[in-house]
Amino acid sequence: MPLWSPSASPDGKVTRATGGRVRVLTGEDTCALHKLLEADPVGNTSVAAALQQRGTAGLSKGRQSALLLGIDAAEPGDGPAPELVSACWLGSNIIPVGANATTAQHFGRAARALRRRVSSIYGRSEAVLSLFEATGWSNHREVRAEQPLMVMYQEPEMRPLPGVRRSRPEEFDAVEQACAAMFTEELGFSPYDHGASQYRERIRGLIQAGHSLIAVDPETRQITFKAEFGSVTDQAVQVQGVWVNPKWRGRGLAAPGMAAVVNYGLSLAPRVSLYVNAYNIPAIRAYERVGFQHAGTYATVLF
Template identity: 90%
Template sequence: MRERTPLPVPLWSPSASPDGKVSRATGGRVRVLTGDDTRALHKLLDADPVGNTSVAAALQQRGTAAVGKGRQSALLLGIDAAEPHSGADRRLISACWLGSNIIPVGADPTTAKQFGRAARALRRRVSSIYGRSEAVLALFEATGWSNHREVRAHQPLMVMYQEPEMRPLPGVRPSKPEEFSAVEQACAAMFTEELGFSPYDHGASQYRDRIRGLIQAGHSLIAVDPESRQITFKAEFGSVTEQAVQVQGVWVNPLWRGRGMAAPGMAAVVNYGLRLAPRVSLYVNGYNTPAIRAYERVGFQHAGAYSTVLF
């Protein structure tokens, strides 16, 4: 059998309707979801509120499973159960968010491969694929895309349901609109250190709008040194639903590292997060042993693993 040559992630290719491309690429197994699928999609997301926080938050904001407005708007793909279903809703067994990121939902390796074939056929340029490990790695393999920056195959997913016993870091609080410039600098420093490239490479205005939105929503938390007025610690709630909060962007200013701030800072973040939802989760690179140990000291429990493919 002739081996298939890997392909780069394509530039976006316009198509009046993605339905035909998806159906042909998957033999009719995958379809583009519509507004009528919203209720069924909510049920699927509710089966794994910790693993599905990002997509659940996006669906909550959009209010519908239908394709968004605009040529490059995100869409949702779905696979139905093979057996007939007598209920009012189709029984979705898995789904996939496809926008600037690709996020499989409730997918096993077999269904994830179908989503990978659909993503390849739709020819959308993406910045990452992330989510539960088995699904992400199978989906990525099925795309055949080769020009990825990095595959982070093991990222422990961790969760807390109760306030930490550890004393929280004093002074952690929501950032203020007038602190935008300092928060932006801290976020950009963390992003560059974590991913190895600037967040502005993918659009400066979009990145700044994202930070402003987090500040306005009260989802950006910081601690500030009273003397220098520098941000010493920060974190954000990247996704928030009624069932779970997912923390992102945890960062300690290099000038304050080695002082034991990470764990107490996260204790404060968890306390804030539990005011918004009954679960606070995060995922962390498997090689970052100090961070994992710090989260375990706070009280985070392991809840499986994520993988991320960066482009």
């Protein structure tokens, strides 16, 4: 996958690559995009959170800032504006929204034409795999085609792990080490490969927002359990980075730790979701014991 080329308008590139089927969204599309995201609050949490922070579906400043692409209904609706039927976030990650296999192919062609360097493609499985195939990109690290998406709407019945709390700014170094250990173990490469400063700022932001949760051993002061809310909206929060310190594994911390995370998450939104690799059977069983229910399948392509 080549580096992004800024030499031409993204609108022209997208139009030519997709025969006019895909367009770059503008600020006037913001309300329509919100409506599309609300149709699947669990599946679209990350894009909804990004849009909430960004404030508009239109282009933001910066040569490599994220674009939002859209596809309108083939037949015009009754209103003055076209009906947005699917969309795609295209930044350091690519995330299809409301896309099926066919519309995702159009987004893949647009992404190929825009020549963006991305770290992943993720979202609902059918759309992600179809989009990735259409890009023709072959430099990916791994395709994780089956990742159960799970959700909870109510507090767990099991007793939460005592001591789970928001991490503090002065604990940044310890939290960073735990996050990096989890990332490397989970993905097989260092998070710093995609930019150390950006990764550290991301962790600082989670801590400052109160979205980094940890449990600390009172004797050693080491983090024994951690998780983050990677995306937070009024409709849902998405948990990421669930990790039990290897020294404390096998002591039954995962499920009660997640029970504590869910309790806190439900104070922020009516739904708490996560996705997990299908081969990670122990994690899936732990989430099911907490009370998570299956809500579809995600896929992730890693670069």
